[in-house]
Amino acid sequence: MMHTWFECKVRYEKIMENGASKKVTEPYLVDALSFTEAEARIIEEVSPFISGEFTVSDIKRANYSELFDSENTEADRWFKCKLLFITLDEKSGAERKTATTVLVKAKDLRDAVKNLDEGMKGTMADYTIASVAETAIMDVFPVSVD
16 A cells, blocks of 8 residues: 655644643654645644644655554654665666665664564565664554554
8 A cells, every 4th residue: 555644743832741831843744645634634633632722834745665663662763764775777787776765663773773674574675774863753643444
């Protein structure tokens, strides 16, 4: 199933651990067919968790070819991983590198690489990991297929 991911930024008053309230902007990822649907979905998803008013301050397309979730309860961060697939051009014999970006849920950097390799197990293509960086993404909402 092909996903179209949108990164939606939600701005609201968050009650901090010390009891003070602070305006925050948090990014979330939603699976949607359009910007309009992405906005409707993010409002629906975050409404139960945010008391008071909030605004969707930004929506942009997020170019992730794949998403690897984690069953580990300690895995609470999302890492953006850039992969380079190496293919051989039959005619010229030259190596071609094709970049793709995947999102991996993990508890830390080391765990992200482990989960990435685990998720890529079924892939026949050769790839190298070009970069792994922690994102600010709070949560991901794929379309639930009922």
